[in-house]
Amino acid sequence: MSFLAFANDPALRASRRAFLGKSGFVLSGAAVALLAGRDALAARAGTSAEADVRILNTALGAELEAVAAYQVGAESGLLAKPALDLAVTFQGHHREHADVLAKTIARLGGRAVPAKAKYTFPVETLKSQADVLRFAAMLEKGAVSAYLGAVPVFGDRDLAKAAASILGDEAMHWAILRQAVGEAPVPSAFVA
């Protein structure tokens, strides 16, 4: 069964909606609790907290850029359903990541970076649906690596755990986008 056939299967779509509804609630609740809902975070201070805020702000900047990139893809006219639905869903995940990161930064006493007024993307190279999906896959792969590199350097281990949770989500995006363009969804046993 191809990826598109899979995505078009009404029964699977219905079960996916049900799953997303439930898991979205669970993930959002857990993520906020992990990242933004702990008074201990607010109480923590010092260079470790400052460093954590810098890491979170870099992640936030990348998440905001990912939201903008998916917007460019969605508005390109190159994506047809169900790839378009996929892009919008993934964009929603990045928006959720950004919201939670921004709340956490504020809770730690930092100032969350705002979205840029303008982002640059290589739109001149995006000529087809496959081009857009490959570009998105490249960004998602980069996000996996970025979070993998951030997890060990958080001073607060709960923040590391939450970052790993986001890493898992980005890895799923990457795999599904690879499959959508006919590539092996999981190219190796490890990510780097």
Add this chain to the structure above:
Amino acid sequence: MARAALTLAAVALAAIGAGAAAAQDTANGEAIYSRCAACHALAYDRTGPRHCGLIGRRAGSLPGFDYSEAMKRSRLTWDVKTLDRFLADPMKAVPGTSMGYAGVKDAKERADLIAWLREAGSAASAECRNRPGR
């Protein structure tokens, strides 16, 4: 005469081998660079600054890019040595950098990445010559 010919052949083979190894290294460097794709691009600024013209650039000096104060004050100029040190452990090399990343710990991977950045990020490369807004 025969010995001279053999020596010449050995030198030629060594040169071919070195060339092949260099090509392989930069290909691996490009693959490693894909890890940077959440924040960086060669030709344009993103969450991180662009890498066209990186070698020889003073750290924190690209006009219009919002660097950390730590990077602006680092007094580094990017070359093989400074990049190697920074990429191994960015937060140790420049405390206060925005690059919250553990680093590329494998020395061979760093060497390949830097070799690729030298080549692909040079002003003469196609991507840097045609970068947006240039």
